[in-house]
Amino acid sequence: MQMSCKNLTASLDENDTHSAGRSVLYVCNCNGIREREVRAAIDAGASRPAEVFRARGCQAQCAKCVCEMRQMIAETRETLRYAAE
Numbered sequence: 001m002q003m004s005c006k007n008l009t010a011s012l013d014e015n016d017t018h019s020a021g022r023s024v025l026y027v028c029n030c031n032g033i034r035e036r037e038v039r040a041a042i043d044a045g046a047s048r049p050a051e052v053f054r055a056r057g058c059q060a061q062c063a064k065c066v067c068e069m070r071q072m073i074a075e076t077r078e079t080l081r082y083a084a085e
């Protein structure tokens, strides 16, 4: 069964073993990337999860964090879009 980002996030929320919730400090447990580090990479111009990994000098391993990174990137874009209006 292939999981969408939405399903994966819901699944992770249920188990609370990963970073789907905002209260969890780490977004990427494999590489030890914290939420603030992801936000810093996004603020520095990362527009894809691969660029977040590159900014941290690592690469995706299990890729379970990619959905949340995409959501964070999308939220930042939305915020900037509204701020520009």
Ligand code: FES
Pocket: 027, 028, 029, 030, 031, 059, 060, 061, 062, 063, 064, 065, 066
């Ligand atoms: S949690 Fe990020 S690569 Fe596994």
